[in-house]
């Protein structure tokens with residue numbers, strides 16, 4: 539038995555059940571909050587905020603102050619790893635991230651690594667860690683190798699990740715070398731986050747759902763297993779949440795194959811099915827549809843009830859199935875917290 543901590547979310551990640559599930563929301567720091575939009579306008583954009591440790595600390599704490607979530611997630615982005623590996627990174631207004639030169643037409647060997655780009659993020663971790671209430675679990679994160687690789691190869695987001703899938707099939711050695719380089723950078727980065735004060739880390743595999751079963755084994759399960767193995771060798775108390783979005787019927791294989799401590803579920807997963815399918819006692823996180831949160835009212839009430847009832851006999855962290863959307867009404871977030879906490 540691990541020692542009980544005042545941090546409820548961390549207790550659940552360690553396999554203990556809490557009478558009232560702890561709750562946090564993916565992307566809880568962001569554009570649905572007026573205080574975030576104000577700071578973003580003042581500092582001139584998302585990346586400037588992410589690399590300003592005072593601003594990033596403030597943004598990490600904003601949703602904790604306003605809502606009292608059980609978890610705070612570091613304000614940063616999964617694409618700081620490609621940036622630290624030497625790719626240029628910027629965000630096109632209204633469109634999303636850009637990375638250059640893209641690996642579809644360039645060589646990883648020609649990039650000049652810039653690990654110092656991560657220093658302000660680690661400073662943010664130290665500042666947040668000093669400023670959080672003792673009952674709040676602090677979550678660090680990184681992207682999983684497959685998802686990060688899709689952006690590095692294509693140079694931006696894409697609907698079906700076709701260029702990365704093409705390279706993975708046509709040039710498996712070259713693609714494997716890219717995955718290995720991302721694994722190494724990620725293990726160092728997550729180790730530094732743990733040293734600086736995060737309680738647990740989440741691996742975001744947002745595009746896990748675009749791979750065939752054999753490719754999923756090779757580019758999702760194996761690389762995440764390697765990160766878990768190396769991080770735990772370095773930090774034996776590391777607590778790791780895996781979030782293979784879109785994995786569906788491959789969720790149990792992912793959980794058992796990677797050795798993550800807890801499994802994030804997206805909103806396409808039936809919680810009652812997941813509860814039957816997954817090993818007893820495996821902590822799960824999720825999985826409210828972000829659109830049900832926008833809808834509010836009875837739609838929200840029924841969806842929350844369904845999720846809570848499915849996971850009442852298992853360690854469960856309440857969350858969305860994906861990030862909160864910018865047009866989410868603040869009062870619906872308050873209603874959600876009241877529903878989960880039954881206030």
Ligand SMILES: Cc1c2[nH]c(c1CCC(=O)O)Cc1[nH]c(c(CCC(=O)O)c1C)Cc1[nH]c(c(CCC(=O)O)c1C)Cc1[nH]c(c(C)c1CCC(=O)O)C2
Nearest residue numbers: 564565566567568584611612613614615616634742744861
């Ligand atoms: C694929 C991915 C990215 N980033 C991330 C993922 C994986 C999770 C997912 O699938 O959503 C993860 C991420 N991005 C951000 C966080 C911070 C912590 C949190 O609040 O959850 C986290 C954990 C901040 C952010 N990352 C981004 C914003 C919006 C920036 C802004 O315009 O203010 C935030 C708050 C920008 C971003 N960053 C990325 C994209 C595609 C975009 C543009 C789309 C968008 O604007 O939502 C890459």
